[in-house]
Amino acid sequence: MTAQLQPLSTSSVAPLPWVDARKGGLTSRRSTRQLVLSPKYGHGARSVDVRYLWCGAADAPTVIVQGGISASRDVTAFDGTEGWWQALVDSGAAIDLDRCRVLSIDWLGADDLGVEAISSEDQADALAALLDALGIHRAHAFVGASYGAMVALAFAARHPRAVDRLVLLAGAHRPHPLASAQRSVQRGIVRLGLAHGQADEALALARQLAVTTYRGREEFGRRFAGAPEFRGGRFRLPVEDYLEHQGRRFVERFDARRFLALSESIDLHEVTPERIPTPSTLVGFASDLLVPLADLCELQRRLHGPTTLEVLESPYGHDGFLKETHQLAPLLRAALA
Numbered sequence: 001m002t003a004q005l006q007p008l009s010t011s012s013v014a015p016l017p018w019v020d021a022r023k024g025g026l027t028s029r030r031s032t033r034q035l036v037l038s039p040k041y042g043h044g045a046r047s048v049d050v051r052y053l054w055c056g057a058a059d060a061p062t063v064i065v066q067g068g069i070s071a072s073r074d075v076t077a078f079d080g081t082e083g084w085w086q087a088l089v090d091s092g093a094a095i096d097l098d099r100c101r102v103l104s105i106d107w108l109g110a111d112d113l114g115v116e117a118i119s120s121e122d123q124a125d126a127l128a129a130l131l132d133a134l135g136i137h138r139a140h141a142f143v144g145a146s147y148g149a150m151v152a153l154a155f156a157a158r159h160p161r162a163v164d165r166l167v168l169l170a171g172a173h174r175p176h177p178l179a180s181a182q183r184s185v186q187r188g189i190v191r192l193g194l195a196h197g198q199a200d201e202a203l204a205l206a207r208q209l210a211v212t213t214y215r216g217r218e219e220f221g222r223r224f225a226g227a228p229e230f231r232g233g234r235f236r237l238p239v240e241d242y243l244e245h246q247g248r249r250f251v252e253r254f255d256a257r258r259f260l261a262l263s264e265s266i267d268l269h270e271v272t273p274e275r276i277p278t279p280s281t282l283v284g285f286a287s288d289l290l291v292p293l294a295d296l297c298e299l300q301r302r303l304h305g306p307t308t309l310e311v312l313e314s315p316y317g318h319d320g321f322l323k324e325t326h327q328l329a330p331l332l333r334a335a336l337a
């Protein structure tokens, strides 16, 4: 297929400068678009810059791909840097860039919209407005994992004509109250840190707590079952170096206020599945400590459109959507066929 840039849509708002890279018949655009949104927890419309990546075969149907709250638009490689779902989004991969064009945004934060709280509906509206601005009449599919699955549901509820099918991994119509409780403590830690001038330390601790919910019991049992070690004047558990490392790495790339807003957005999420007519494939992980299979069974029962539920065995819990690429590839291929 010959790579050709699709023309920019005519919009009253001029796009900001964007970058094009054409390689092997693929088109890549990593850009920013100014859009007008009316946020759920705000009064009236306002304009916001939405950062997106849109890449793949130029004339192919668009597939929206969104991950968890800490995921960026860089779902696949751009300028030589691997994307966070590179194994599944690439030329010839399950989400095949030779056959489709993937669109992904950086999540909006509450500060981007000038509001106190941001909703999954706001993210969904941003994606719908972006489709419109790019001249995409209808997306072939919305593949969402974790918070991305929540936003996909909000998208299908609010813009049912803008998407043909949903693929939802480890995300449901509402958060489980126990998972919300764990996130609420994480946010409490970050607020305490902000109040006492220790935002980075607090964010690192919150991330450590989050990581204990992202993986499965089995994996933690296998990796960190060793004896405590007396070091630096106290006993250290085998898991502590790992958690501290994860906390430090997160602080390098994330901001405390953004974390607060996006974590809260998960807990504010609620959609009515009966309002969603879109054919859907749900994927759950039996070891997921955040999204219990019972919630996915309820979602399957209540969705209005035809829905299948695939359950994967994995030691990696909620992180299964990042780790189980071999199991996920055939499911994604089948769902997008």
Ligand SMILES: CC(=O)SCCNC(=O)CCNC(=O)[C@H](O)C(C)(C)COP(=O)(O)OP(=O)(O)OC[C@H]1O[C@@H](n2cnc3c(N)ncnc32)[C@H](O)[C@@H]1OP(=O)(O)O
Pocket (backbone or CB within 6 Å): 068, 069, 070, 071, 146, 147, 214, 238, 241, 242, 243, 245, 246, 249, 266, 319, 322, 323
């Ligand atoms: C609601 C939502 O947002 S859903 C999204 C939730 N999920 C996430 O945010 C993803 C969280 N998970 C991660 O970030 C994971 O690291 C993944 C999935 C990206 C990669 O998983 P894995 O490859 O299994 O990596 P793992 O969890 O073992 O971590 C590897 C890192 O820990 C380090 N590490 C591993 N064991 C130890 C240890 N005992 N001591 C210190 N550091 C350690 C490694 O050196 C490596 O460091 P690096 O990333 O700086 O290179």
